[in-house]
Amino acid sequence: MTAHQWRGVIEEYRPLLDIPADTPAVTLGEGGTPLVHSDWLSGVTGGEVWLKVEGDNPTASFKDRGMTAAVSVAVHQGAQACVCASTGNTSASMAAYAAKAGITPIVLVPEGKIAAGKMAQAIMHGARVIMVRGNFDDCLKISRGLAEHYPVALVNSVNPDRLEGQKTASFEIVDRLGDAPDFHLLPVGNAGNISAYWLGYQQYADLGHATRRPVMRAYQAEGAAPLVTGEPFPNPETKATAIRIGNPASWKLAEAAAAESGGRFAALTDDQILSAQRELARRDGVFVEPASAAGVAGLLQDLEQGESYAGTTVAITVTGHGLKDTATALEGFGPVVDAVVDAEVEAAASAAGLS
Ligand code: F0G
Numbered sequence: 001m002t003a004h005q006w007r008g009v010i011e012e013y014r015p016l017l018d019i020p021a022d023t024p025a026v027t028l029g030e031g032g033t034p035l036v037h038s039d040w041l042s043g044v045t046g047g048e049v050w051l052k053v054e055g056d057n058p059t060a061s062f063k064d065r066g067m068t069a070a071v072s073v074a075v076h077q078g079a080q081a082c083v084c085a086s087t088g089n090t091s092a093s094m095a096a097y098a099a100k101a102g103i104t105p106i107v108l109v110p111e112g113k114i115a116a117g118k119m120a121q122a123i124m125h126g127a128r129v130i131m132v133r134g135n136f137d138d139c140l141k142i143s144r145g146l147a148e149h150y151p152v153a154l155v156n157s158v159n160p161d162r163l164e165g166q167k168t169a170s171f172e173i174v175d176r177l178g179d180a181p182d183f184h185l186l187p188v189g190n191a192g193n194i195s196a197y198w199l200g201y202q203q204y205a206d207l208g209h210a211t212r213r214p215v216m217r218a219y220q221a222e223g224a225a226p227l228v229t230g231e232p233f234p235n236p237e238t239k240a241t242a243i244r245i246g247n248p249a250s251w252k253l254a255e256a257a258a259a260e261s262g263g264r265f266a267a268l269t270d271d272q273i274l275s276a277q278r279e280l281a282r283r284d285g286v287f288v289e290p291a292s293a294a295g296v297a298g299l300l301q302d303l304e305q306g307e308s309y310a311g312t313t314v315a316i317t318v319t320g321h322g323l324k325d326t327a328t329a330l331e332g333f334g335p336v337v338d339a340v341v342d343a344e345v346e347a348a349a350s351a352a353g354l355s
Helices: 009-016 039-045 063-076 089-101 116-124 136-149 160-166 168-177 192-206 251-261 270-284 290-304 322-330 345-351
Strands: 035-037 048-053 081-085 104-110 128-132 183-187 215-221 264-268 313-318
Touching: 009 063, 009 168, 035 168, 039 048, 039 270, 039 290, 039 313, 048 168, 063 081, 063 089, 063 160, 081 089, 081 136, 089 104, 089 116, 104 116, 104 136, 116 128, 116 322, 128 136, 160 168, 160 192, 168 192, 168 313, 183 192, 183 290, 192 215, 192 251, 215 251, 215 290, 251 264, 264 270, 264 290, 270 290, 270 322, 290 313, 290 322
Parallel strands: 048 313, 081 104, 104 128, 183 215, 183 313, 215 264
Antiparallel strands: 035 048
16 A cells, blocks of 8 residues: 655645646645543543644645645746745745755744744744844835835735645645534734635535534634724734734734634734643643644634633644744743752652652
8 A cells, every 4th residue: 555645735726726737846745743632631521622723734824725825836937036024934934845846935024023943943944034123014114115126926815825725724624524624713913814714614615525614713812902992003022923903914814704703803912821831731741832723722712711612623733843932831940850860760750750
């Protein structure tokens, strides 16, 4: 028997993607990520809770799904360089796919607000990294300006090709569960991901691959919660730097996803987000970055507020890997090692509480 090799989201789902039919795929084998059953959250809710673990993508975040599509189309159309604004994951992904395609990645990031792992990725893949004295929203404005006036392709999620690749995550969830979940929970920043998931769920239902569409519930950090308050945040602030965004580009699409699905947005404190991150790592063995835990923190908040998920199927996207930002993860832990001992079994046994 030959083991099936996952071919990346373009080749796995090409007929369902609205990109030029003959676009060669620039791929690193993205997608096909695990849907892990959360025994912890299923127990807490009395439902079936599944984690879509997007940190298992090639550059360790969900961004690779959309990036394979955007870079493939850009290269097919003759681009020699591509640009994006980023809180870190988009830039890491873009740099990798640009490297694979042999084009120049140009990255604009808010100064001092990018996790070290993400910065290392952009640098290692050969990106030109430009730090901006401003926030993500400023970086996006500049990226749009560069793409308008210079020969560089904009690959932020305002580029519709990004959503086409990204929506494959919904397809995978339905393919695995046999139908759409009752609820889908996820973090929101620039709002491309929620828009793409909704696109994918609708398409699958229209095609008859799913009998229903999930209720979309999306969570922001309270210091960067424009979709909750209905107003842009001029100075967004949160330890979950990936979603430190005050004026999401896909605002309207995200609102439509929430409204059409009967869902909503809610805000979380940084403490709620960081606590969910730790619990998820300890209880389910899934280490995600802070922003990625917002869906889990949101579920716990909903339960506290009297919401019931009993008897339902819930998918939660955990968007990026914990190794991207170990500094924030380890804050508040004090000394990171429990004990330092001489190289002896007895000393280790006693330090481990075994003797
Ligand atoms: N989770 C992580 C880990 C992210 O990096 C992002 C966005 C989100 C959630 C929110 O997704 O923007 O589609 O609503 N990161 C972007 C970036 C902004 O530049 O990497 P969204």
